[in-house]
Amino acid sequence: MSKGILVLADHTKEVITDVSYEMLGIGRKLADSMNQPLYSLIIGDGAEKFASGFGIADKVFVVADKKIEIAIPELIVQILKKIVTENDISLILVAGTNISSGVGPLLAAKLDYRFIHFCKNLIYENGELMATSQLFGGKIFSETVLNDCKGIFSILPGSFPAEAGKASRFPEIIDIPHPDDGLKIKFKAFIEPEAGDVDVTKESILVSVGRGIGSSDNISIADELVEIIGGAVCASRPIIDQGWLPLSRQIGKSGMIVKPKLYMALGISGAPEHIEGMKDAELIIAVNKDSAAPIFNVAQYGICADIDDIVPMLIDKLKERK
Ligand SMILES: Cc1cc2nc3c(=O)[nH]c(=O)nc-3n(C[C@H](O)[C@H](O)[C@H](O)COP(=O)(O)OP(=O)(O)OC[C@H]3O[C@@H](n4cnc5c(N)ncnc54)[C@H](O)[C@@H]3O)c2cc1C
Incomplete structure (x- = not known):
């Protein structure tokens, strides 16, 4: 054997x-x-x-x-x-x-x-x-x-x-020496992907938006939140596919794998392909209006509410505290 x-x-x-x-x-x-x-x-x-x-x-x-x-x-x-x-x-x-x-x-x-x-x-x-x-x-x-x-x-x-x-x-x-045995396939060049505007893997706070954000204009509430608590805005794949944020901000199986201290998921359902990229965050807070959304299975804190109601309220409270 x-x-x-x-x-x-x-x-x-x-x-x-x-x-x-x-x-x-x-x-x-x-x-x-x-x-x-x-x-x-x-x-x-x-x-x-x-x-x-x-x-x-x-x-x-x-x-x-x-x-x-x-x-x-x-x-x-x-x-x-x-x-x-x-x-x-x-x-x-x-x-x-x-x-x-x-x-x-x-x-x-x-x-x-x-x-x-x-x-x-x-x-x-x-x-x-x-x-x-x-x-x-x-x-x-x-x-x-x-x-x-x-x-x-x-x-x-x-x-x-x-x-x-x-x-x-x-x-x-x-x-072990290089075998040098005539390979049929030759390596030609390594093409580096374009550098992203932000390296989301290095951020300790990420506010992530999903399809539930509703429109590209509405991403501004995530930007506003980041201005107060720090970090960067990232997203699930549908947001990237629609061109609302650059590819460098995509989290998940076909995007970036991140392990921030805080991951806030706004209007993200929690598909396995997304979870794969963020499940190791130290603290996950999810906002979703569907109480059965799978994102709540990985979140330590879940808020079952509409983003448009809860996030502006959160921003006001944070501003007050500042
Ligand atoms: C090979 C492959 C690779 C993939 N790679 C990735 C990847 O890297 N990253 C990734 O993210 N996905 C990836 N996907 C896609 C993945 O399967 C899901 O389709 C995607 O993650 C869903 O994104 P979402 O949660 O934003 O949207 P949805 O699944 O549509 O969820 C939107 C959520 O928002 C909630 N919502 C709606 N309106 C509001 C509101 N006003 N307030 C609060 N909540 C609201 C809804 O209840 C819902 O739960 C991949 C798929 C495949 C097949």
Whole structure:
């Protein structure tokens, strides 16, 4: 029986993303309960600088080469296939981002492993591995049981605690040369998205408007609130789709993931795709005139009222206190 768990690190040029530590944390837990080694793989120009932070793994494979500005799925799969085969690895964790969509199916075909997408949970019990996948933005959860514990799993960011993947130990580092095997796909250029006017991920207070705000003119009450309490105005997707605010202000699955101290949701229903982007805020206050709106399930404080009644009242009270 093959053994060993491998985490494919996810990183930009400058930083290792949180989901890498999340995968390392759950990888360590599984490795300990299955009595198997935990490996990690980091690919990219300058990747070696990240390896020392991966002490929770037993061994870290590093493919660092100036030629790898961005590691494309074809290259990642080529490297992974070699490492997995040579080390007889049974379980591979990849970040549930655009990377996993490129790497997962291709690697599954090359190794003849199963690929299980969008995992929110992985449990090892009685010799079996159970994966829970979140599908259709959280409307459906599916469970897959693997009795041979062999497969490739994409992990949805935010599913596990990142802290559990950090350790002060220093791992064994193994340098692997760039395979340089004629790839059919060539990386051409990385196009940076246009810089947004405000970086909502850095704001500690966010006042977020949804379709319930009614009109583009009405966003001014959110602006007024922000003038008093600080922070920035952001929004759910329909507001961005209508061009009422720039894309850089969109919160959610296809927007920004934020963790402010205060998130005020005004007229937002709380669709899973929106919740994905703001559920980790320290304090969530929601205003919605529908008492059954799902946003109230994640809010610590809920006000069931019309925005047009409650927000001007709140602004007046805050002004009074100032
Ligand atoms: C692949 C995919 C990706 C997506 N990505 C994102 C994403 O990144 N971010 C995102 O936000 N969405 C995203 N969506 C869309 C998401 O599914 C929802 O459609 C969207 O979040 C709904 O936005 P909303 O809550 O503003 O609008 P609605 O769902 O229409 O809710 C409006 C709410 O306002 C309330 N309301 C109305 N009038 C008032 C009033 N006067 N006072 C108080 N309350 C009022 C209503 O009761 C209602 O609950 C995505 C969807 C898909 C399929």
